């Protein structure tokens with residue numbers, strides 16, 4: 001692996017480029033929102049391959065990601081239910097529907113390219129997604145919040161849409177491509193889905209069909225989709241960090257956060273032990289998020305990021321101590337308006353120097 005493509009400076013540069021792209025897309029996002037007002041969230045595994053904006057050819061910032069190990073969530077989790085309900089209330093206050101993608105992932109060519117969070121058992125991952133969707137239905141009913149189970153197949157980056165009445169469609173096999181055909185396909189698949197949501201889901205489906213065609217045409221080597229993550233990212237605001245094989249992302253949602261961090265640290269250590277990544281470029285990255293620099297939110301984001309860094313380091317020290325000497329540490333906060341990551345602290349292990 002190329003040295004230049006890992007480490008803290010690479011991450012800062014990556015963020016700067018994506019923040020610029022995000023800001024450049026502001027006009028496009030406003031136009032898109034005007035046309036497709038439904039708010040969209042995706043509950044996903046922390047696996048770095050799962051980048052829905054790329055897979056659906058959708059502008060950054062349209063799909064709100066929530067990530068955790070295996071894509072495992074529970075609306076009973078205090079922090080997760082607060083974050084989710086806040087998002088729902090925000091959407092409803094603006095008169096918008098909420099569409100929640102409840103996802104699991106697998107690879108059609110080899111089960112061992114599937115989800116390590118579920119020990120590569122696709123049935124178990126899918127069943128967990130189905131149960132979570134049922135929980136959403138139980139809590140939010142069939143009104144403004146619509147949830148769908150969606151498989152993400154990573155060999156072709158194809159979405160598998162699980163409909164009502166146990167029907168499902170693998171978008172890698174679909175022949176429908178026009179707007180009218182896709183809308184009709186979705187109406188058949190989701191007979192109770194509001195028409196507004198059908199029309200706002202359609203561009204994502206068509207984008208995925210186009211993306212699959214591009215992946216097929218490019219003959220993307222499977223090698224690219226193997227486990228080479230070299231960043232352990234803890235916190236929120238990482239939708240800029242979507243480069244394949246880059247990061248294990250642990251959201252702060254799971255009440256057993258320590259276990260999720262330990263699991264991610266072990267996976268990272270595995271990548272290192274098996275020689276898949278450059279040991280000199282391993283980074284622990286933490287981030288809190290804010291929108292308003294004037295208020296306490298900005299300062300709370302700093303406290304959160306610093307806490308998460310120390311918390312994660314303590315777990316690694318305790319559970320995966322061999323990983324610790326290899327870690328570079330980058331702590332910061334992400335401005336949700338620009339996706340700019342602003343550094344609070346960095347530690348480059350070679351110099352042992354901390355720069356504020």
Ligand SMILES: [Zn+2]
Pocket residue numbers: 045046047069070071105114115116117118
């Ligand atoms: Zn996974």
